Structures are given as structure tokens and as C-alpha cells.
Amino acid sequence: MSGTVNVTVDGKQVAVPGGLNLIEAARYAGKSVPHYCYHPRLSVAGNCRICLVEIQGQGKLQIACNTRVTEGMSYFTDNERVRKAREGIMELLLINHPLDCPICDQAGECKLQEYAVEHGSGITRYAFEKVRKPKNVSWGDKVVFDSERCILCTRCVRFLDEVAGTPEVGLDMRGEKCTLVVKGDGKLTSPYQMNVIDLCPVGALTSRDFRFKSRVWFMHFTDTVCTSCARGCNVTVGSRGDRVLRMVPRANPDVNHNWMCDHGRLHYAFVNDETRLTVPRVAGKGAPYAAAIARAKAILEGARGQGILAVASPFMTNEELFAMKELLDRLGVEDRFFLKPMGEGDDLLVHPEKCPNARGAALLGFAEAAAEWPSKEYGALLHFAPHEGADLPEEALKRAKRRILFSLKEREADVCFPLTTWIEKDGTVVSAGDRLQRLTKGITFEPTLVTERTVLDRLHASLDASHRPPDTAAQALARLAAALPAFAGVTWTRIGPLGMKLEATGAPA
Amino acid sequence: MADFSPELLAKVKDLWKRYPERKAALLPAMHLIQKERGGWFSPETIRDTAELFEVPDIHVQGIVGFYDMFHDEPVGRHVVRLCKTLSCKLRGADELRAHIKRTFGVDHGETTKDGAFTFRCFECLGHCTTAPMMLVDEERHENLTAEKVDRVLGGLR
Numbered sequence: 001m002s003g004t005v006n007v008t009v010d011g012k013q014v015a016v017p018g019g020l021n022l023i024e025a026a027r028y029a030g031k032s033v034p035h036y037c038y039h040p041r042l043s044v045a046g047n048c049r050i051c052l053v054e055i056q057g058q059g060k061l062q063i064a065c066n067t068r069v070t071e072g073m074s075y076f077t078d079n080e081r082v083r084k085a086r087e088g089i090m091e092l093l094l095i096n097h098p099l100d101c102p103i104c105d106q107a108g109e110c111k112l113q114e115y116a117v118e119h120g121s122g123i124t125r126y127a128f129e130k131v132r133k134p135k136n137v138s139w140g141d142k143v144v145f146d147s148e149r150c151i152l153c154t155r156c157v158r159f160l161d162e163v164a165g166t167p168e169v170g171l172d173m174r175g176e177k178c179t180l181v182v183k184g185d186g187k188l189t190s191p192y193q194m195n196v197i198d199l200c201p202v203g204a205l206t207s208r209d210f211r212f213k214s215r216v217w218f219m220h221f222t223d224t225v226c227t228s229c230a231r232g233c234n235v236t237v238g239s240r241g242d243r244v245l246r247m248v249p250r251a252n253p254d255v256n257h258n259w260m261c262d263h264g265r266l267h268y269a270f271v272n273d274e275t276r277l278t279v280p281r282v283a284g285k286g287a288p289y290a291a292a293i294a295r296a297k298a299i300l301e302g303a304r305g306q307g308i309l310a311v312a313s314p315f316m317t318n319e320e321l322f323a324m325k326e327l328l329d330r331l332g333v334e335d336r337f338f339l340k341p342m343g344e345g346d347d348l349l350v351h352p353e354k355c356p357n358a359r360g361a362a363l364l365g366f367a368e369a370a371a372e373w374p375s376k377e378y379g380a381l382l383h384f385a386p387h388e389g390a391d392l393p394e395e396a397l398k399r400a401k402r403r404i405l406f407s408l409k410e411r412e413a414d415v416c417f418p419l420t421t422w423i424e425k426d427g428t429v430v431s432a433g434d435r436l437q438r439l440t441k442g443i444t445f446e447p448t449l450v451t452e453r454t455v456l457d458r459l460h461a462s463l464d465a466s467h468r469p470p471d472t473a474a475q476a477l478a479r480l481a482a483a484l485p486a487f488a489g490v491t492w493t494r495i496g497p498l499g500m501k502l503e504a505t506g507a508p509a
Numbered sequence: 510m511a512d513f514s515p516e517l518l519a520k521v522k523d524l525w526k527r528y529p530e531r532k533a534a535l536l537p538a539m540h541l542i543q544k545e546r547g548g549w550f551s552p553e554t555i556r557d558t559a560e561l562f563e564v565p566d567i568h569v570q571g572i573v574g575f576y577d578m579f580h581d582e583p584v585g586r587h588v589v590r591l592c593k594t595l596s597c598k599l600r601g602a603d604e605l606r607a608h609i610k611r612t613f614g615v616d617h618g619e620t621t622k623d624g625a626f627t628f629r630c631f632e633c634l635g636h637c638t639t640a641p642m643m644l645v646d647e648e649r650h651e652n653l654t655a656e657k658v659d660r661v662l663g664g665l666r
Contacts, residue, residue, distance in 0.1 A: 183567040
């Protein structure tokens with residue numbers, strides 16, 4: 001199983017790790033073998049037959065997914081016999097397929113479409129009526145099943161059994177009647193059930209949330225990180241017209257493999273909320289940023305003698321927290337806290353910390369707020385309200401004479417700045433296991449919005465003309481890395497799309 | 510462990526010895542279980558079987574759905590399976606089916622009103638040389654004629 005094995009793929013000799021199957025080994029020769037039922041994170045089912053290859057010395061074609069490399073093996077992924085077999089498989093799979101691509105959500109990201117183009121013959125010889133099966137079958141409030149589009153690859157069956165640990169889908173009947181069924185009342189229960197939508201190589205399983213919202217080719221995609229809990233599952237956000245339409249997991253073997261929980265996937269409505277605050281408010285009235293910043297400056301300067309309470313949010317990026325830290329350093333503020341929303345976790349992905357960056361806030365010198373607030377009175381409060389979870393208790397809010405808030409929705413305050421959500425800015429967060437990960441800007445919710453880091457820096461500059469704020473998140477990160485040993489040597493490029501471990505903090509993996 | 514008779518459990522345990530893994534004995538065991546549980550797999554029987562074999566319920570349900578000899582609905586006291594495949598068809602299986610419907614009032618998948626038997630048309634039962642033929646529970650009846658059918662099925666009442 002271990003060691004290196006020499007194989008020849010389509011005449012090209014490559015050395016590959018022993019134990020690989022022929023699909024994975026072919027990648028080393030730059031060849032891709034088509035596959036539907038095979039998935040690297042699931043057991044091998046070997047039922048779709050599209051990955052047939054010809055192994056030299058073996059009479060019959062073999063399925064590449066269920067065959068492992070052996071020393072000296074030579075196989076062909078793209079010769080005449082293989083191409084003809086694939087063409088036959090495609091014709092078979094399409095015999096009863098409804099070809100309802102114009103109204104199918106999978107269109108544009110469908111393996112049947114892709115392989116029909118790459119490996120199909122372009123015609124069918126089947127002249128009879130197609131088998132009809134149930135369409136638009138509800139599998140609960142998240143997943144919709146179309147039996148006619150299903151190619152019976154059983155990826156969903158295997159995912160729910162092997163990964164989610166809730167074996168609730170199976171095959172029923174046989175032959176042309178064969179269909180997927182959900183046990184019991186026919187509704188899925190797994191909190192990870194929506195991964196079957198991504199796994200489904202065709203349009204048989206679609207998302208009730210995303211269905212018919214947009215053709216995928218009109219959408220804009222952004223690789224970023226989910227912020228619903230401290231796990232920081234890597235995701236790709238799909239948006240259109242600067243509104244988020246869906247979120248799907250992005251493979252990261254060190255964080256979330258290919259999965260994410262349904263809660264995180266569906267947790268984006270607050271981004272699209274049209275009642276969000278989009279201009280600052282001063283004493284309850286809309287105001288330009290310059291006026292709001294001038295008022296905030298006056299409040300902070302006026303409160304210096306009486307003390308300032310700073311409460312950050314674990315939804316802030318490290319760069320925002322650092323801009324806040326620089327401002328607080330300048331003002332000489334000592335009481336720096338953040339609120340950490342907690343909830344249930346599980347042993348797959350869901351983390352009990354319901355925020356993306358509590359660890360970052362702690363590394364940047366903010367203290368987790370205790371249940372009891374200090375009985376001190378303050379001249380001013382500078383507070384980033386959390387996106388969700390318990391906010392500051394009234395008693396703490398009342399401690400300060402003046403309030404400067406950052407909030408998604410308008411709040412009673414002397415100055416209230418709009419918050420931007422995680423998909424509206426670049427930045428970094430420290431996920432579970434002290435893994436530094438990048439957030440990437442995908443949408444501009446409202447062109448008038450100024451992100452928090454810029455507001456903090458402008459406020460800082462208004463207090464201290466020598467403050468030279470960084471322009472980009474990457475520059476802000478460089479500044480942070482130079483100042484804090486935990487981030488020593490970190491750069492935007494080094495973090496990369498999959499993140500990196502912060503070695504200096506010494507946290508276990 | 511699920512509420513199966515000690516005799517059945519002993520037989521299942523014996524079956525387990527013959528295969529590298531327990532799951533492999535599901536098919537023969539399920540025939541025994543179906544017999545003990547009134548000839549069909551209720552949701553409860555599916556659950557019990559899954560529990561006994563430590564496999565997901567949905568796996569057992571899939572087997573019941575796949576194989577025609579397992580039933581997911583209540584059946585009569587006997588199950589009559591009339592072969593409908595090529596040799597039997599050529600030798601008059603269709604006529605016998607119509608005859609059974611006329612005489613006993615049941616077509617494919619139906620059970621007589623008195624609950625005597627469930628009638629099903631079946632794929633090849635492997636006795637083409639003596640077509641047409643049918644199976645009553647586990648007993649073969651070959652070289653069928655309308656009269657012979659009447660005699661055999663009448664005796665089930």
C-alpha cells in the first residue's frame with residue numbers, strides 16, 4: 001500500500017503513491033477520468049461505470065475507481081475502446097433522463113451535461129417512451145428530490161451513512177422503477193443533509209433555498225470562510241446583483257473536508273436584509289461619515305477624563321480589531337472586552353463558539369467579558385455589536401454617558417455606524433485550532449457603506465494627524481504581523497486560500 | 510435484541526457462521542424472518558431485522574423493495590406466484606391469469622376477500638420444461654390447466 005508505484009497512464013510514465021485508485025493516479029499524469037459515483041471522501045460504490053479504463057493485459061475494461069495501482073501497470077483512459085464504452089454509458093444514462101435542463105437548477109454545473117459534451121455521442125437511438133418517476137418530491141424543508149434526473153449513484157446514501165452518521169436514505173425497488181427513498185416519513189433529519197445537494201452530480205437533489213433563484217452562469221463566486229462558528233468552514237459564496245444567493249462548502253482537508261453544516265450554509269439572510277443600516281446615524285438622524293466621525297471624536301475626547309469602555313465583537317476581522325487596538329492605544333483605553341456567543345457544538349464540524357474570531361480578539365488583547373460587568377461608570381462606550389447572540393446587557397450600556405455603536409441595524413446611540421458583514425470585506429480570522437484564514441470581499445451591499453476598519457482609521461487620524469492607516473487588508477495584516485508575536489511572519493499571500501496554522505501560539509492542531 | 514423466536518435466532522446465528530460478515534446472511538435470514546412475521550415485512554419487522562443485523566433500517570427496506578419474494582404489505586395465508594415469463598407465456602400463462610381473475614376475483618398483487626391467498630404474476634421461476642407453472646408458497650405446480658389451477662387454489666380456501 002505504501003511507497004511509490006510506477007505506472008503508465010496513456011503511455012506516460014509516472015510515479016504515484018501506492019494504494020491509489022486509477023482515477024487518482026491518472027491525475028499524476030495530467031489525465032482526468034470521468035466519474036459520477038466515485039467521491040474521494042466516500043466509500044467506493046462502483047455503480048455508474050463511466051470511469052471504465054483499459055488495463056493492458058486485461059481483456060475487459062475495468063472501473064478505475066475500484067482498481068488500485070500496481071507496480072508496472074499500464075492503463076488507458078482515453079483510447080478508442082474506452083471512448084466507445086463511455087459513449088455507451090452516457091447513452092444509457094440519458095435514455096430515461098428527462099433532459100429538462102432549461103428548468104433544472106443543476107444546469108451549468110451538472111456532470112451529466114459536462115460528460116455529454118465531453119464523452120457523449122450527441123444522439124440517442126432510443127425511440128420509446130421514457131420511464132416516468134416522481135418529480136418535485138419534498139425531502140423536508142431543505143432538499144427537493146427529482147427521481148427522473150437521478151442516476152442512482154448513491155453518493156447521498158453513502159454520505160448520510162458514512163459521514164453524517166444518519167443512514168436515512170436508501171434505494172428502493174429495482175430496474176427502471178429503482179428510486180431513492182428516505183426512511184420513515186420521508187423527511188431528512190441530518191443537520192448536514194444539504195451536503196447531498198453538492199454531492200449529487202446531477203440535478204436530482206436541489207436546494208429548496210436556492211431553487212430557481214438564478215442560473216449559475218449569471219452568478220459571481222467568492223472563495224471565503226463561513227462565520228457562523230469558530231470552525232471556519234471554507235466556502236464559496238454565490239452572489240448576484242450584490243446579494244448573497246447561496247453558500248457551498250469549499251474543500252479544505254485541514255478544516256471541513258468537503259462539507260459544511262446546514263445552519264452555516266443557510267445563515268446569510270442578515271446580509272441581504274434591506275432594512276440594514278447603510279448610513280451613520282448621529283443622535284438618531286442620518287449623517288455623512290465625516291459628521292459622524294467628528295461627533296465620535298468629540299465624544300471620545302470629552303470622555304478621556306472619565307474613562308472609556310471598549311467592547312469589540314468576535315465577528316470583527318483581525319485587521320479591524322488591530323485598527324481598534326491602535327485607536328484605543330492612542331486614547332489610553334484599558335477596559336477592552338469582547339462578547340463571545342456560545343451554543344451547542346457537535347463532533348463533526350459545528351463549534352460551540354458561535355462567532356468566527358473570538359480567538360483573534362483574545363490575541364489582540366481584548367478580554368472575554370465576564371458575566372458581571374465592572375461597576376465603574378464611563379464617559380463613553382465604543383462598542384461593536386455582535387451580529388447575533390447576546391449583546392451588552394442594559395446595565396453595562398447604562399454605565400456610559402455617551403455611546404458610539406457599530407451595528408447592523410439602527411440602535412439608540414449618540415453615534416451609530418453601520419456594520420458590514422463578512423462577505424463585504426477582505427480580512428483574516430483565527431478559526432478553531434488557531435488557524436488563520438482569509439475572508440474575501442464578494443459583494444458591495446450598498447456603495448455608500450464604509451467598512452469598519454476605514455471608519456476606525458479615519459477616527460484615529462482625526463485624533464492624531466500622524467496616523468497613517470494601511471490601504472488594503474493585506475497591508476493592515478502586515479502591520480499587525482509586525483506588531484504581534486503571535487502573527488510573526490504572517491502575510492496575506494502566505495495564508496493562501498486554505499489558511500495556515502499560527503505556530504507561534506502553540507495551540508494543538 | 511429484537512423480539513424473534515429462539516428457534517429463528519438460532520437459525521440466523523447458524524447462517525452467520527457461513528459468511529465472512531453478518532450482513533451477507535441477510536437474504537436467507539430475511540426469508541426465515543418473513544415467514545415468522547406473517548409473510549411480510551412491516552415497518553416494525555424491518556426495524557427489528559436491521560437491529561439484529563446492525564445495519565441501517567433503510568438498507569433492509571431496500572432489500573424488501575428490490576426482491577419480489579419479500580413483501581412490504583400484508584399477504585393472504587398463502588402466496589401464489591404464477592410464472593409469466595417466456596415459456597409459460599407461450600404455453601398460456603396469460604389465459605390462466607385471466608381465468609384466476611374470473612374464478613377467484615384476484616389479479617396481480619391482490620388478495621382474495623377471504624384472505625386465503627395473495628396472487629402475483631412472477632418473473633421466470635425456472636421450470637420452463639413443464640410450463641405453464643406456478644408456485645404456491647414453496648410448492649411447485651406444473652403443466653397447469655384451468656382445471657388444475659381450480660383444484661389447487663380451491664384447496665387453499
